């Protein structure tokens with residue numbers, strides 16, 4: 223079986239108010255870091271053997287903050303992973319944050335086969351960063367961009383957020399221009415969301431942090447999108463833009479619902495049987511202690527045909543090229559056009575879906591939630607009949 227690998231590193235230098243990823247704040251030399259790497263490598267070896275994974279097309283080390291591992295633990299992790307395959311993955315991405323990813327870290331990544339760095343800048347604007355308690359200084363982000371450019375050439379991505387407190391159009395455009403100066407082939411521009419249970423959601427509700435309202439946040443994001451497109455970046459997914467087709471191969475595999483194996487606290491794996499159109503998902507608890515001591519009970523879910531079909535649409539229509547037609551036909555025994563003719567027809571009439579492909583247009587992506595509601599309603603009506 224072929225499966226991509228995702229490794230979750232649940233360590234950060236601090237906690238950002240808007241974040242809903244599982245992560246705990248640690249000091250750089252925390253002894254748990256070394257033990258966690260041991261555990262990831264043990265689990266990787268075990269699962270790859272047990273599940274008979276014979277090819278790993280892509281690897282993504284995300285978090286949390288993978289650069290909190292430091293150079294030597296990241297090198298040890300990558301060298302340990304390399305023992306799992308005979309043919310190296312086509313793409314290995316490592317996320318890093320400016321305050322923890324230094325020159326030695328980047329060199330360790332480059333020397334151990336990493337093909338792509340994803341740098342979490344979010345914003346250079348100090349009041350915006352401070353308002354959401356984002357760790358790290360603005361000048362450090364600039365320094366790190368230079369370093370990443372020196373060591374990885376243009377093969378890196380930068381994350382930015384639109385809709386932060388104290389951010390207006392000029393500030394967002396300044397952020398984008400500052401990033402452009404380093405010519406990354408990939409930029410992710412996220413719209414700030416208030417995830418339930420986050421500090422930002424509470425603080426915003428209590429008016430302790432003032433964020434732009436939803437319309438203003440949307441307008442800011444659209445300003446950023448237009449600017450990116452004018453600069454030649456192609457929007458190939460809801461929040462992702464690239465130059466010269468430098469898309470994230472790993473993420474495309476999620477959007478097209480290909481198998482992936484997740485390792486680490488809070489990670490999940492999804493393994494699909496193409497013949498039956500069903501699958502299973504196993505999710506580790508978001509709890510470092512349970513993961514390290516193997517005392518947890520990972521959540522196991524069966525993905526039946528309807529669930530998997532819905533997920534295929536949910537993920538696939540985020541991507542500008544849409545879900546993968548051939549795979550859909552193989553898994554579900556009909557084409558996408560046969561499955562949702564009413565929704566596709568009506569969205570094409572409105573100019574929001576591509577007339578040639580089963581995919582949304584750039585304008586249609588802005589209404590993805592509404593499109594998915596129509597899709598789910600159409601599928602459920604069919605099933606009830």
Ligand code: SF4
Nearest residue numbers: 234237238241285286
């Ligand atoms: S650095 Fe990233 S993962 Fe860590 S708390 Fe901030 S947003 Fe979350």
